[in-house]
Amino acid sequence: xxxxxxxxxxxxxxxxxxxxxxxxxxxxxxxxxxGVTFVQLREKECETREFIKKALEIKKICKEHNIPFVINDxxxxxxxxxxxxxxxxxxxxxxxxxxxxxxxNKIIGITCETNEQAIKAAKAGADYIGSLAIFPTKTKKxxxxxxxxxxxxxxxxxxxxxxxxTKVVAIGGLKPNNLEEVVQYCNKNISKGKNIDGxxxxxxxxxxxxxxxxxxxxxxxxxxxxxxxxxxxxAATPDYEIVKxxxxxxxxxxxxxxxxHTITNFVVMNDAANITIEIGGSPCMAHGLGExxxxxxxxxxxxxxxxxxxxxxxxxxxxxxxxxxKAGTPIVFDPVAAGATDFRLKTCKSLLSxxxxxxxxGNAGEISAIAGFGGAAxxxxxxxxxxxxxxxxxxxxxxxxxxxxxxxxxxxxxxxGKRSISLHNGVEMLEKITGSxxxxxxxxxxxxxxxxxxxxxxxxxxxxxxxxxELAMKQTSVRGPRTFFAxxxxxxxxxxxxxxxxxxxIHVESWE
Numbered sequence: 001x002x003x004x005x006x007x008x009x010x011x012x013x014x015x016x017x018x019x020x021x022x023x024x025x026x027x028x029x030x031x032x033x034x035g036v037t038f039v040q041l042r043e044k045e046c047e048t049r050e051f052i053k054k055a056l057e058i059k060k061i062c063k064e065h066n067i068p069f070v071i072n073d074x075x076x077x078x079x080x081x082x083x084x085x086x087x088x089x090x091x092x093x094x095x096x097x098x099x100x101x102x103x104x105n106k107i108i109g110i111t112c113e114t115n116e117q118a119i120k121a122a123k124a125g126a127d128y129i130g131s132l133a134i135f136p137t138k139t140k141k142x143x144x145x146x147x148x149x150x151x152x153x154x155x156x157x158x159x160x161x162x163x164x165x166t167k168v169v170a171i172g173g174l175k176p177n178n179l180e181e182v183v184q185y186c187n188k189n190i191s192k193g194k195n196i197d198g199x200x201x202x203x204x205x206x207x208x209x210x211x212x213x214x215x216x217x218x219x220x221x222x223x224x225x226x227x228x229x230x231x232x233x234x235a236a237t238p239d240y241e242i243v244k245x246x247x248x249x250x251x252x253x254x255x256x257x258x259x260x261h262t263i264t265n266f267v268v269m270n271d272a273a274n275i276t277i278e279i280g281g282s283p284c285m286a287h288g289l290g291e292x293x294x295x296x297x298x299x300x301x302x303x304x305x306x307x308x309x310x311x312x313x314x315x316x317x318x319x320x321x322x323x324x325x326k327a328g329t330p331i332v333f334d335p336v337a338a339g340a341t342d343f344r345l346k347t348c349k350s351l352l353s354x355x356x357x358x359x360x361x362g363n364a365g366e367i368s369a370i371a372g373f374g375g376a377a378x379x380x381x382x383x384x385x386x387x388x389x390x391x392x393x394x395x396x397x398x399x400x401x402x403x404x405x406x407x408x409x410x411x412x413x414x415x416x417g418k419r420s421i422s423l424h425n426g427v428e429m430l431e432k433i434t435g436s437x438x439x440x441x442x443x444x445x446x447x448x449x450x451x452x453x454x455x456x457x458x459x460x461x462x463x464x465x466x467x468x469x470e471l472a473m474k475q476t477s478v479r480g481p482r483t484f485f486a487x488x489x490x491x492x493x494x495x496x497x498x499x500x501x502x503x504x505x506i507h508v509e510s511w512e
Contacts, residue, residue, distance in 0.1 A: 004494050005068055005107060006037040007128055007169045008222050009215065010200035012072070013041050013058070017207040025057045027211045032065045034215025035222075036205070037198070040087050040109075042072035055081040070107055078102065085109065087130065090117060095124040096476065111171075115160035122164035125476050130200060131157060133172025134182060148172060151185040154196070162192035165471045165499065171200035176217045180224070187226045193502055195225055239506040242421070246460040246504075247497025249451040254280035258300030258449035261324075262442060263287045263316055265307025265336065268435035272303075275439045278493040279464060281446040287316045293323035300449030301358075302329055303441050306348055307336035314347060321355035330358040330448040330457075334441040338362065339369030352401060358448055359458050360397075361406040361441050364390075371397045391420050391509050404454035406444065408437055412462045416455045418512045423459060424505040425466035427473050432481040433488075440465045443492075459506075467503045468492045 011031050015024050028039060041058050043051055055071060059081055062069035070085040071078040075098060078086045085107025086098060098108055111130040112118040118129050132149040149157070154170055161168070170182060179199060186196055199222055208214035260276050261284045262269075273283040286295050289312060296302050302324040304317050324331050335348035348370060352360070362370070364387050371393055387393050390413045398405040399417035407413045412423040430436045444461030451457045471494075472478060472487035 004496065005127060005167070006198075007167055007200075008038075008198040008225070009036045009219050010038045010040065010169045010171070010198050011036045011205055011215075012171070012200055012202040013039070013043065014202050014206055015043060015046070015054070017203050019207065019209055024054065024206075025061055027206055028058055029061050029065075030211035031205050031215045032061070032067055034212035035219030036215050037067060039067055039069050040072055040200075041069070041083075042087075042202075044072075048077070051077050052080055055083065059083060068107060070109060075101055078106070085127070087111070095121060095126055099125070109169075112157070115157050118157050118161050118166075118168075119164075122161045122166040123474070123476065125474075126166055128167035128169055128197070129157075129161070131168065131170050131172070134170055135173030135178065151182055151189075154182070155186060155189045155191075158186065158190050158194045158196065159192045162190075162194035164474055167197040168194070169198045169200045170196045174199050174201055175204040176214065176221065179218060180221045183221060183224050187224070198222060198225075238419075238508045238511045239421075239504075242456060242459055242506060242508075243500050243504045245451065245453070245456045246447070246463060247500050249447050249456065249460055250280070250464075250495060250497055250500070252450045253446050256300075256450065257282045258446060259284055259295075259298065260301050260303060260442060260445045260449060261286065261292075261295045261299035261320065262303040262305070262445070263292065263313070263320055264303065264305035264334075264438060264441075267307065268305075268438040271435050272305075272439050272442045274489060275492055276442045276446060278489055279443055279446050279495070281442075281449065283442070287313060289315055289319065292316045292320040296320040296323040296329055297327040299324070299329055301332060301445040303332045303334070303445040304351070305334040305336055305438055305441060306338070306344065306351070307334075307438060309344065309347060317351055318354055321351060321357075325355040330445075330454075331355065332359045332361060332441050332445045332448055333357040334438060335360070335362050335366050335370060336438065338366040345369055357401070357403045358454050359404045359406055359444055360401065361408065361444055361458065361461075363437060364407055364409050367393065367397065367405065367407045371400075391415065391422070395420050395510075404458055406458040406462065408440060408462065412466070414455055414458045414462070418510070419455055420509040421455070421459065421511075422507045422509065423462050423466065424507065425463060425470060425503065427466075427469045429473060429478075429481065429484045430465070430469045430488075433485050436465065463500060463504050464492060464495055467499060468495060470503065471499070 068084045070087050071083045072087045087109040107127045109128045110121050110126050113132040135148040260281045276283040338348040394405040394407050394413045394415040398415045404416040443464045447457035447460035468491035471491045475487045478484045
């Protein structure tokens, strides 16, 4: 699981470079005040006891400023002082072994000298990769003919691991007088959407007579790193705007923690509540007749899932839906297994005619049954077959119901009757766990509670599930459905706007 860490300005220490009259802790604190976001204690010539003493001093400063602090090479020191993690070299122990020793919550970084090493590290779950030195530097020993990775080598490394959710920090001879050139070169030449996440400095900051001022200068250059590759998402196109709005909505979810009133089936109730929390919302799983209307009026969104059908639950669906519509509360309706029995189909159609739904979300069999079209059908809660003209199906149904329709599957189709898009993220393993479709409705509900455009809300929920699924499958801990399930929920929790920008695959069919 890759940690959500900020390595935009990464400081690597070297006590031998500290200016006369200052101490290493003083320089580190000045650097943090100037904009350093991450600190690595690297003391190659230090004996163990002295190393521990320095580590405790630097850890105290980093903790006061809420800055991650890792130890270079020495896992024993990292354990002794309870550092936030460790930075490994290619001759140190493996990432997998370091994880076993330090545990799952510690940060693991590693220096990679080749693209092959970077790919291996990304697959092993490194939280970040430090590049080979971009330019020759005196802080590391190299052969006399070493010329550095260079700008082209850095871009090549970035492209090689573009599909992995691993951060990259550029390092080696980077100072204010050459850093902007490297940043601009990466911005213009990356071809697969993966840019550097930060830069690391040693002598440029540690040896500076004014570490705070130098750090501030470097931080202003680092801020110019483009997080989105404009070759992948053109700022003038709808797909860029969709992703941008989804990212903004995600942060509003996390900031406001909207109440999501969910009436769902017994199979997924716990999972739906947890996934709501993980994305940033606040779940309410009430279905009692005496309180559903009150909850519907105060909720940010009401999610109705028809998986559990009974006379009492059916009454709860109607009462919550009508109360939500009257209060102006968005409603996400998931017609689970709508085509499996006549009773289910009749119930779902009755609900749709009783109150206005904001987003109707279902698989191909459920949406086809609601629309009265042939093609896909329901086998229990699963969908069988395919739809010949999916865009036409979701668009016509959206027009007929005056709502936004989201049809989930290997490709997800969303339409509000005028605008139609398809989303192409996701992994087959999502089909191997119970309730991925049902819990998707809660993700959509969280976005609908914050985002007024139902199409954006539906796309936000779908991309959250599908991108998290892709990232989960890259984790070495995943061996099958159960381990995938755990990794998926971790990745939902770790989603960021940047991940939407980096991984979203959107096709816009129509956009009026």
